[in-house]
Amino acid sequence: MLNRSILIGRLTRDPELRYTPAGVAVTTFTLAVDRPFTNDKKEREADFIPIVVWRQAAEACANYLNKGRLCAVEGRIQVRSYDNNEGRKVYVTEVVADNVKFLESANRDSGQQSNSRDPFAGDGKPIDISDDDLPF
Structure with missing residues (x-):
């Protein structure tokens, strides 16, 4: 038997980190995953899938993911039940994640570019380089 799910989507809200009484970290979030077709109005629809992440991965998700971030989740589908008030x-049907991959950098929406990766990133002003600085 096989129970595997691989999803790529965007978080609909910031992850929620909690701890069990035994001190085990658990993070929950909802992933919006586009459907591969359009409806009658030619609009894309999405499914909103609850995700549960445990232990160290839960803490990493809570620290580095936020609403709107693109991520990939690999895990298994689980159905549980409880009696309400x-x-x-x-x-409740949810995906219990075994693996979560962050597919975007954390500062994609901040409007700031990292100068450590791109030495030519700047405000559009000319770069002052003398002939002595060139290696050829």
Whole structure:
């Protein structure tokens, strides 16, 4: 038998980090995943899939992911149930992640460029380089 799910999508809200009474980290978030087709109005629809991440990966997700970030999740689909306050049984379907990959840098929306990667990034002003600075 096989139960594997691989999803790529964007977070609909910031992840929520909690700890079990035993001190185990658990993070939850919802991933919006586009459907591969359009509806009658030629609009794309999405599925909103709850994700659960445990232990060290949970802490990393809580620290580095936020609303709108693109990520890939690999895991298994799990269905659980509980009785709500009204005594009705509620079923929850979620993906328990084994692996989460961050597909965008953390500062993609901040409007700041990292000068450590691109020495020519700047404000458009000419770069002052003398002939003595050139290696040829």
